[in-house]
Amino acid sequence: MKVKLAKTAGFCMGVRRAVEMVLDAANRLQGPFYTYGPLIHNPQVIEILAEKGVTVIDGISGVEPGTVVIRAHGVPLQAKQAFVDAGFSIIDATCPRVIKVHTIIGKHAKQGYATVIIGDKHHPEVVGLLGHAKGMGYVVSQPDDLDKLPSLERAIVVAQTTQDGHLFDSIVRTIAIRFPHFKVFSTICDSTLQRQAEVREMAKSVDAVVVVGGRNSGNTRRLAQVVEQEGVPAYHIESEEELDYDAVEPLDSVGITAGASTPNWVIKKVFRTLETLPTQKRGRCRITLFRIQRWLLLSNLYLAVGAGCLSYTCALLSGIGPGFTSALMATCYVLSMHILNNFIGREAVRYNDPDRASFYDDNRLILLTLSAISGAVGLFMAFTLGSAPFLVLCIISLLGLLYKVKIIPARFKIGKNIQRISDVPGSKTMLIALAWGMVTAALPYLSVSMQITSTMIFVSLWASTMAFVRTAFFDILDMQGDRIVGQESIAIVLGEQKSFCILKLLLVIFFAALIIAPVIHLTTTLAYGLILPIFYIAALVMAFERHWVVPGFRFEFLVETLFVFTALVS
Incomplete structure (x- = not known):
């Protein structure tokens, strides 16, 4: 089965902004x-916010003042003012596109x-728009x-920003004939129009379309x-659990789109469920190969093999x-950590x-055993290389184990509540990159020569950079989940666009x-x-950035x- 995902699926700018504001504040x-x-x-999303202590309220009555x-x-102007008068602190997460419509209405009112x-009379956005019309809406x-x-x-x-474009055009054409003196403002969000246009085109090339999003979401x-x-x-489904397998399995191609309020991880679940669906049209051999590929990827075995390949390449390069x-040593360390x-x-x-989370839950004992064994083997290999590689590997392994542990007492906390290594913004990406550089390049070099040379430094930096690009790239993919749990990855600290710029700059x-190094x-x-x-x-990176x-x-x-490619080139 061919699965096609709409480029515009998922959070729009306004929703992403609102969710990020709430998660950061929470x-x-x-x-x-x-x-x-x-x-x-x-x-x-509402369930996650509830887990983080964010309560949904419908008014002020009986509610303790807070944020x-x-x-x-x-919301209508009077609703916002009522909260201010009652002593609440306000974080205004209104979509900027909606604020623009508020401004148009208020100015003309x-x-x-x-x-x-x-728009839809009972939709919250429309209720808010009416509140700016001074009773003339x-x-x-x-x-x-x-x-x-x-x-x-x-x-x-004006239009509700998530209104159907064709319906809006139809009504406006009638207005132009019957009420030519009305001033028309096209206020449907570009994201909404693009989303609808894309799914309209997608529908022409697939057998069915799975639309992911809340049932109370108008745009979905x-x-x-x-x-x-x-x-x-x-x-129309809210999660992968609602997929109709009997209806989908016989199809040759399925499209996936999602509403503006659907988070990435929900879309990813649906995509992967369809991607891994063992339809009868796939040969048994292809299904088996895919399952092996999946196991290697989820268990990190393939990544660990890649570390061994990188170590091999670094040795030749230096x-x-x-x-x-x-x-x-590199393979076992990376697998374990x-x-x-x-x-x-x-x-x-x-x-x-x-x-991956489900995979780890289902194979917990096997994976923990594999981690312990590979960690021990990695340390033994380091020991055979010499006391210096063994000591360094022990230190970086210990840092990995202590990553989430509180090592600074609360009364001595640094900055904004830094008590763990993981509390340092961007620490995960940087430490992974440095650890890879050490185990794949620096330690093997030190086992041969105890001198720290410019060659060792350069090769270690190259290995660290390759690991950094890989890790930061996945950080960009994982921004929503990291933000939910309060983990400040490089991508969250810098933002998606700046993170991509950093990756490109490092590669350049x-x-x-690499051109100059052999010359000198x-x-x-x-x-x-x-x-x-x-x-x-x-x-x-470019293919992902451009939604290819x-x-x-x-x-x-x-x-x-x-x-693995670096070793093949070598």
Whole structure:
């Protein structure tokens, strides 16, 4: 089965902004914390916010004053003022696109204009828009509602930002004929229009479309309606558990789209469920190979093999010659620590990689045993290389084990509540990169020569950079889950766009460095060949950034192949 994911699926700008504002505040603030009505129309997000102590309220009565978030849909002016008067602190998470409509309505209401809103009468956004019309607002949900309008000498027409574009155009055409003096403002969000246009095109090339999102989400329901208008079956679900396998399994191709309030991890669950669906149209051999690939990826075995490959490459690059012991040390260390990291960070894994979380729950004993054995073997290999490699590996292993442990007493905490290594912003990405550089390049070099040379430093930096690019890339994919658990990865600290810029800059720097290094006798001429892996990972980053590829097992496998590719080039 071919599974196609819409590029526009998932959080829109306004929803992402609102969720990030609430999560950041929930991880930072003390005291009662509320949202005025559901922050967004998605049950999974509301459930997570409840777990973090964020309570949904419908009004002030009987509520202890605290911090209240104005949800993305916006509220009437009088509702916001009521909270201020009652002593609440306000975080306004109203979508900027909705605020723009508020401004248009408010400006014209002061000039005596009535407001005609094309939208769903009971939708929270429309209720908020009406609250800015100074009692002169009217809602039109379908063309027939125009007959119910009173005689209006001066009026403006706006749209609910998530309204169906075709319906809006249809009503506006009628208004142009019947009420030519009305001023029309096209206020449907670009994201909504793009989402609807994309799913309309998608419906022409697939057998069915799965629409993921809350049932009370208006824009999600409209996506399903758009699909059905194209004569294609639409399955509106809130989670992968609602998939109709009997209906989907016989299909050759399925599209997936999602509403503006659907988080990435929910979409990922649906995508992976369909991606791994063992349909009869797949040969048994293909199914078996896919399952092996999946096991290697989820268990981190493939990543560990990549570490061994990187160690082999670093040895050749630095001119010390490949060593089986060094490669095995790197393989075992990475396998052990990455398995432990997934157990230690299982809260974030639950959102970032639900399939991996389930895999670790189902194979807990096997994986913990594998981690312990590989860790012991890695330390033994380091011991055979010498006392210095053994001591260094013990130290970085200990740091890995202490990553989530409180090592600074509360009374001595640093900065904004830094008591653990994990509390340091960006520490995970940096420490993983440094550890990879040490075990794949520095320690093997030190086992041959106890001198710290420019060659060792350069090769270690190159290995660390490759690991950093890989880890930071996955950090970008995992931003929503990391933010939920309050983990400040590099991507969250810098933001997605700046993170991509950093990755590209590092790749450009080492592209140039690999060309120069052999010329100044810093490395062997293998450096020229290692330009290919630079292009390889750069192509994957660019493909993802431009939505040419979809995150899934196959894409993640390609990313993890980076280190294997370095060995193949060698």
